[in-house]
Structure formats: structure tokens, C-alpha cells
Amino acid sequence: MPLSREIVNVQVGQAGNQVGENFWEMLLAEHGLDRTGQFKGSDPQQMQRTGVYFTEVEYGGTTRYVPRSVQVDLEAGVCDRLRSGPLGSLFRPDTFMTADSGAGNNWAKGYYTEGAELVDSVLDVVRRQTEACETLQGFQIVHSLGGGTGAGLGCLLLSKLREEYPDRMLATFSILPSPKVSETVVEPYNSLLAVNQLIDNGDLTICIDNEALYNICQRTLKIKTPGFENLNNLISRVMCGVSTSLRFPGQLNGDLRKIGVNLIPFPRLHFLMPAYAPFFGTGASAYEKNNCSELTKALFDKQNMLVAVEPRHGRYLTAAVIYRGDIASREADVSVRDLQTKNPQHFVEWIPDKISVSLVTVPPVGQKRAATALLNSTSIQELFHRNLVAFAAMFKRRAFLHWYTGEGMDAMEFSEAESNTQDLIAEYQQYQEAEAFEDEEEFEESTNGVNGAEEEEESEQ
Secondary structure (H helix, E strand, O other): OOOOOEEEEEEEHHHHHHHHHHHHHHHHHHOOEOOOOOEOOOOOHHHHOHHHOEEEEEEOOEEEEEEOEEEEEOOOHHHHHHHHOOOOOOOOHHHEEEOOOOOOOOHHHHHOOHHHHHHHHHHHHHHHHHHOOOOEEEEEEEEEOOOHHHHHHHHHHHHHHHHHOOOOEEEEEEEEOOHHHOOOOOHHHHHHHHHHHHHHHOOEEEEEEHHHHHHHHHHHOOOOOOOHHHHHHHHHHHHHHHHHHHHOOEEOOOOHHHHHHHHOOOOOOOEEEEEEEOOOOOOHHHHOOOOHHHHHHHHOOHHHEOOOOOHHHOOEEEEEEEEEOOOOHHHHHHHHHHHHHHOHHHEOOOOOOOEEEEEEOOOOOOOOOEEEEEEEEHHHHHHHHHHHHHHHHHHOOOOOHHHHHOOOOOHHHHHHHHHHHHHHHHHHHHHHHOOOOOOHHHHHHHHHHHHHHHHHHHHHO
16 A cells, blocks of 8 residues: 555544544545445555555454544543444544533633643543654644634644644644524634634634535525534535545645645635535436536535635635546646636736646545535635624623633733734735736835835834
């Protein structure tokens, strides 16, 4: 088997573990593995890069594939259910890390008190997983930003991993709360404090918005009252799509670092919007064309994006498109070029090759063709702005603050998180309005202006 660049998966909190369970179910199906981790498939391509997410184990004369994953929660409920469920025998028993107290939807409990007590034992398990890797490419954290464990402990883990593995990629699948489908009152606090940490410690943050998930389920899939199972299914599909180019051989394939290098023009602007196509309602698939250009168009349509923003209000800085199935590279290049030619106003002109393309011949289970995109668009500032407005309304009155300060937090941290998010929104806006320079003279004038202003400031000081 060729050398795989390994990823360690860490799923944190109730939502993280529920999404993770769904994700592993899909991975097993795509790699032809059964629920005990034994290969039952027929396509040799399925086995070529299983090492990215699985460790090969010889036991009793048979070969098993064990997920390289750590399941963490401050309550034992979800992990116990996972352990006793259909996938219970798939995971290593020592990778379930739980406490009894719970975080009570409080970011400070997850980050400062209850989570801080558990984090060292979690890191020990992560270390054991990484030491068994030959060429570790990075970590993938699955968590929700609305609760206490996913947001608080998830961010604490992220900062500890950044300290210990500074040269490895840290990717997160972060589920952001939505005021329309809110479960707890303090979600704006938890998510803004978490975003503040993600700005500094993450390399790739793939944002998933609950509001967009509900919209896709209701409008496109025609599910009147979507449950968590439906939402988790959508997230897992996107996670599998994003990781396709890492897990299967194909053209222009990459690893987490290549994805990052092509998508992140500035280190703070690493918040990506995922999109997936095709989404079909029941029985609608027989009436769809589903060719390459249709897939490409659908990926840049807001109805297929997993973040509820209006992409036309912003501009795309960069994008990565991963096609799956029998799609020719010329066909993919032409449809991507056409899209940019027809909609130049939606793309910044100062980055020449904005869209990177990957082709994988292995389609998702049950589909002939599909595509996933990661979009770095300035319109994502709407998501942060929405969150900021809800946060500011409560923070102005210092509502619920005593729950956080009672865990040892300082109210200044809330002000810092607020101003850091405001700065992030301003940066997105700045690059949205930036124009390409007509000629070298104009560029030199502008840089001289900047340098001159800096020199003046220094001389004044």
C-alpha cells in the first residue's frame, strides 16, 4: 500500500461526536469496510489510501482497519451511546475520553475548569495516535461552537495542539449556531469566544451554519421537520467530499497543506464556506442533468452552500473544487473558466488563478457524479456580523456574564473577542473592496504612500 499522509480526527462534544459517528459510517462505505473495520469491497482504489484515516491492525489472522480518532465529551452520554452502538467495536476502547460533570453550555467551563482537568489525558491519547504515524499531515477537529464542550474544550485542545505540533495543519469543521434554530440563550457568547480562538489558532476553519442546513433540508430535500440525523448526514457528506482528494488517487490531488496554500491568501482569513452538489429531493434525481457545468454552477449557488449568507454581497478570494466520478479534466477546466468569465464581478481580480480543481474517479456511494467546493468568500463576514449583533445585545447589559466570571474568566476577554471579530469583519471588507492596480506606477505610488505614512509615524514617535 502506498505511503499515506495521516490525519488524526478529534471529535469534541455532543454535536462533534454525533457528526463524527455519521462521518465514520460514510467513510466505511466509501472504502468498502464493514462495521468491524474489515475490507469487503471489490475496488482496489478503495484500499490505496485508507491509511489517511485508518490504522491497519493484524488480529487473529485477519486485517482490520481502526479509525485514527479520539472521542471527547464532558458528559458520558453520547460517547456511551457510540460505544454501545453499531460502530462500538470499530474504535479503540482507550480513545473515548469523558468526564461526569458536563459543561452546562458554558464556554468558560469547557476552557478553564472542567475541560482543563480533562485536556492532559486527551493529549496523551492524541500523542499515542501521532507516535504511530509515519508522516502525520495534521489534525481535524469536529465540534459545535454553540455549546460549552465543543466551543470551550474544542478551542483549548486546538491551542494545546498548536503549541505541541506547530508545523502540522490544524483543520476544524466548526458548526456555528443560528438565531433561527437556537437551542440555548448563551450561544452567541460561546460562539464568539470560540471564533476569537479560531482566528489565532486554526489553519483551516470549515464553517457549517445550522440555518443553512435547515434550509437545505426543508427547501431542497423536502424534509418538513429535519432531525439531527438529517443535518449530520449533510455535514458528513461535505466532510467526505472535502477529504476525497486526500483519500483516493486522482488528478491534481493534495493534502491539507496544499488545500491551505491554495485557499488562504492571508493567515487570518482562513474561514471557508463548503458547498456540495447535487442535493436532491425524493425522486428528483431522475430529472436532473448532473453534468460538469451544472455541478459547477450549483456549487456557487447559495442554495447549495452550508453557510446561510448571500455570496453576491461579497467576492470570492479563492476556491477549491473537488469533482468525483467520470469527469474529464478538460471538461472541469472549461466549466470553471466559464463560470469566472460570466461572473467576473463576483471574483477579486488581483488573484489570477483563483479556483484550484481536483479530480477523483471514485464517486460517492449511491451517486454517479458529485462535487464539493471550499469557498473563501468575503461574504462570510455576514455570518460573523449576525453573531456579533446577538452577542453585543446581551453583553451591553452584562447579561448571563456571572456564569462565566464565576469560572475564573475576566470580562475583558469578552471585549477582546468582540473587537477581534470586528477587526476580522473589517479585513474581509477591505479585501472585498481592494482593486487590482492598473500599472506598476500606480502600485509604486500606493506603496510609497503607505511607507511614507509609516515613516512619518516613526519620526513623530
